Amino acid sequence: MTDDNGTRKVMILGSGPAGLTAALYAARADLEPLILEGTQPGGQLTITTDVENYPGFEDGIMGPDLIERMRKQAQRFGTKVRFETATEVDLSSRPFRVKSDHGHEYAAHSLIVATGATAKQIGLESEAELMGYGVSACATCDGFFFRDKQLVVVGGGDTAMEEATFLTKFASKVTVVHRRDQLRASKIMQDKAFGNDKIAFEWNAVVSDVVGTREGGVEAVKLTDTVGGEQRSFPCQGLFIAIGHSPNTALFNGELETDSVGYLVVRHPSTRTNVEGVFAAGDVMDPSYRQAITAAGTGCQAALDAERWLDEEGY
Numbered sequence: 409m410t411d412d413n414g415t416r417k418v419m420i421l422g423s424g425p426a427g428l429t430a431a432l433y434a435a436r437a438d439l440e441p442l443i444l445e446g447t448q449p450g451g452q453l454t455i456t457t458d459v460e461n462y463p464g465f466e467d468g469i470m471g472p473d474l475i476e477r478m479r480k481q482a483q484r485f486g487t488k489v490r491f492e493t494a495t496e497v498d499l500s501s502r503p504f505r506v507k508s509d510h511g512h513e514y515a516a517h518s519l520i521v522a523t524g525a526t527a528k529q530i531g532l533e534s535e536a537e538l539m540g541y542g543v544s545a546c547a548t549c550d551g552f553f554f555r556d557k558q559l560v561v562v563g564g565g566d567t568a569m570e571e572a573t574f575l576t577k578f579a580s581k582v583t584v585v586h587r588r589d590q591l592r593a594s595k596i597m598q599d600k601a602f603g604n605d606k607i608a609f610e611w612n613a614v615v616s617d618v619v620g621t622r623e624g625g626v627e628a629v630k631l632t633d634t635v636g637g638e639q640r641s642f643p644c645q646g647l648f649i650a651i652g653h654s655p656n657t658a659l660f661n662g663e664l665e666t667d668s669v670g671y672l673v674v675r676h677p678s679t680r681t682n683v684e685g686v687f688a689a690g691d692v693m694d695p696s697y698r699q700a701i702t703a704a705g706t707g708c709q710a711a712l713d714a715e716r717w718l719d720e721e722g723y
């Protein structure tokens with residue numbers, strides 16, 4: 409919905425469960441929200457397989473299917489979805505201005521930031537060099553290419569366990585390399601991994617180098633012991649990085665308040681940020697839960713907060 413000057417009431421940046429749920433609620437409040445989908449339409453759920461903990465799907469649902477349903481539901485009530493990425497925002501005065509990679513400039517009275525988080529990398533030169541050539545951050549995208557290979561997954565959280573378990577469909581063996589001797593993953597995910605006889609663990613170790621070439625792929629990783637410091641070579645043909653995520657907040661540098669890690673800070677129990685009229689939802693503001701259902705929940709809150717705020721302001 410735009411006013412006489414072409415200003416929208418609500419714009420949403422990001423199209424994961426947070427952005428799409430915010431859109432659903434805003435659309436049902438007749439605010440005709442516009443979503444800029446971002447570089448990864450649908451967000452992280454589009455690179456996962458079975459989602460078994462989203463209520464309402466007793467047999468689980470594939471991540472991309474869940475997102476597709478959310479998108480259709482939001483569109484059914486009038487959400488406009490554009491495959492564009494916000495490249496610049498100006499929150500210094502209202503209406504807020506958003507420029508996109510398609511050269512469009514939008515104006516909006518309120519903004520819901522649901523830009524999510526991106527998978528972290530270890531930070532090795534060899535890792536960057538071989539990314540896409542045997543090194544990957546997405547088992548569901550690339551697992552298929554590693555049939556009967558020996559793989560290493562780095563990380564000790566739920567993502568690492570999920571990726572390792574998924575990769576056993578293709579690989580002959582998957583070794584999880586974790587920097588401590590205890591996993592961070594939830595008990596159910598740990599049990600699944602411990603019960604899988606194709607999965608082995610290397611404790612107290614980090615990957616300190618990746619050996620291979622773009623032509624020939626990965627041949628081995630170098631492991632450094634985090635207790636004694638010894639180094640050794642560990643043969644494998646693929647490396648999957650699953651060491652967590654960083655919030656996508658670079659776009660708002662200096663304009664929106666973040667914590668020391670970069671997550672947007674909201675005024676609990678609301679989703680209000682430090683800038684009036686700007687709300688945040690999902691992984692971009694959530695350093696602790698980071699579930700599809702909590703992202704959807706905060707998306708709903710952000711839309712309700714935006715609707716109330718627009719009302720208070722007389723828009």
Ligand code: NAP
Nearest residue numbers: 530563564565566567568570587588592650651652697698
């Ligand atoms: P996470 O919980 O932050 O775990 C990251 C893991 O990587 C930790 O074990 C950490 O080690 C390790 N790590 C971090 N930096 C490292 C580095 N530079 N080198 C080596 N290891 C490093 O991240 P996540 O697994 O991506 O999970 C994120 C959130 O999504 C969690 O809340 C999780 O519950 C959720 N999630 C849920 C599901 C599900 O329910 N099906 C699936 C996936 C993710 P330390 O343990 O030593 O810190």
